[in-house]
Amino acid sequence: MPSIAYFGPQGTFSEQAALAAGRPDHTLVPEATVPEALDAVRHGRADLACVPVENSVEGAVSATMDALAVDEPLVAVAEVVLPVRFSLLARPGTTLAGIRSVASHPHALAQVQGWLAKHVSQAAQLAATSTAAAAVGVLDGNCDAAITAPVAAEHYALAVLETGIADVDDAVTRFLVLQRPGELPTPTGSDRTSIVAVAAYQRTGVLAEMLTELALRGINLSRIESRPMKGRLGEYRFYLDFDGHVAEQRVADALAALHRRCHEVRFLGSYPKADGTPTLAGTDNADADYAAATDWVTTVREGRTG
Numbered sequence: 001m002p003s004i005a006y007f008g009p010q011g012t013f014s015e016q017a018a019l020a021a022g023r024p025d026h027t028l029v030p031e032a033t034v035p036e037a038l039d040a041v042r043h044g045r046a047d048l049a050c051v052p053v054e055n056s057v058e059g060a061v062s063a064t065m066d067a068l069a070v071d072e073p074l075v076a077v078a079e080v081v082l083p084v085r086f087s088l089l090a091r092p093g094t095t096l097a098g099i100r101s102v103a104s105h106p107h108a109l110a111q112v113q114g115w116l117a118k119h120v121s122q123a124a125q126l127a128a129t130s131t132a133a134a135a136v137g138v139l140d141g142n143c144d145a146a147i148t149a150p151v152a153a154e155h156y157a158l159a160v161l162e163t164g165i166a167d168v169d170d171a172v173t174r175f176l177v178l179q180r181p182g183e184l185p186t187p188t189g190s191d192r193t194s195i196v197a198v199a200a201y202q203r204t205g206v207l208a209e210m211l212t213e214l215a216l217r218g219i220n221l222s223r224i225e226s227r228p229m230k231g232r233l234g235e236y237r238f239y240l241d242f243d244g245h246v247a248e249q250r251v252a253d254a255l256a257a258l259h260r261r262c263h264e265v266r267f268l269g270s271y272p273k274a275d276g277t278p279t280l281a282g283t284d285n286a287d288a289d290y291a292a293a294t295d296w297v298t299t300v301r302e303g304r305t306g
């Protein structure tokens with residue numbers, strides 16, 4: 001039976017995202033960390049991995065960004081965007097006033113700072129590997145309460161002290177569903193392409209050059225992040241998300257240009273956008289425009305026209 005590894009244990013937002021990915025034939029396999037979920041796919045223990053990539057409040061999930069840039073390449077085949085509101089779970093009988101420590105994933109804690117300051121300001125905040133791992137920590141007696149996904153209450157014998165917690169009402173997290181490189185998803189007209197590019201650092205204006213390759217082809221950039229290369233200061237990987245599918249000529253053309261300009265380009269997938277909004281493309285950049293232009297150059301080369 002095919003399987004999806006997700007950032008677990010049971011009861012995380014990542015599990016919810018894996019369930020929402022629309023693969024009812026896949027069994028769900030919890031992994032303790034994002035790199036382990038990705039490695040499960042790299043090493044053939046799972047067919048797909050579902051991991052968080054960015055949150056509208058806290059930004060990039062660096063564990064995911066870093067793990068996607070190294071080791072065997074994986075490519076995204078889908079994205080899932082979930083609204084993020086949290087529950088506060090504790091052992092039965094615990095009161096808000098009695099909570100001395102509250103644990104969660106750092107991303108989750110960052111999204112509820114206002115609520116914690118107002119309601120449990122006395123509690124020390126502890127980092128857990130995930131929201132559900134924090135719930136396990138409460139059961140194990142390592143902390144008094146956990147900030148979790150609401151669904152965690154169905155998996156762990158803990159009391160729900162509060163639910164619907166969010167400093168930002170409309171907060172969302174975006175997850176990627178990834179597989180080993182293989183057949184690409186069919187273009188839908190509402191697609192996103194993700195890449196990681198390592199620029200030639202010593203060249204002045206190199207980032208502007210890279211972005212110009214997209215802009216000239218009418219490609220809409222939807223996200224740019226940088227992460228350090230780790231070994232030295234001043235060297236970065238750039239993560240670019242942009243509208244369009246590599247099957248479209250303007251995107252293929254831009255990728256080829258980036259490949260020429262950069263030390264390294266890693267393709268992270270072309271996949272349907274979760275919100276279904278149509279691909280934004282400037283004028284004169286349709287496949288037919290590229291085909292007509294290529295035909296014309298051919299006639300010039302063959303001496304058939306001026």
Ligand SMILES: O=C(O)C(=O)C[C@]1(C(=O)O)C=C[C@@H](O)C=C1
Nearest residue numbers: 012013014052105107130131173
């Ligand atoms: O711990 C979880 O439940 C996760 O799926 C991780 C994660 C994250 O990394 O941002 C996902 C969504 C929420 O924003 C908080 C935590």
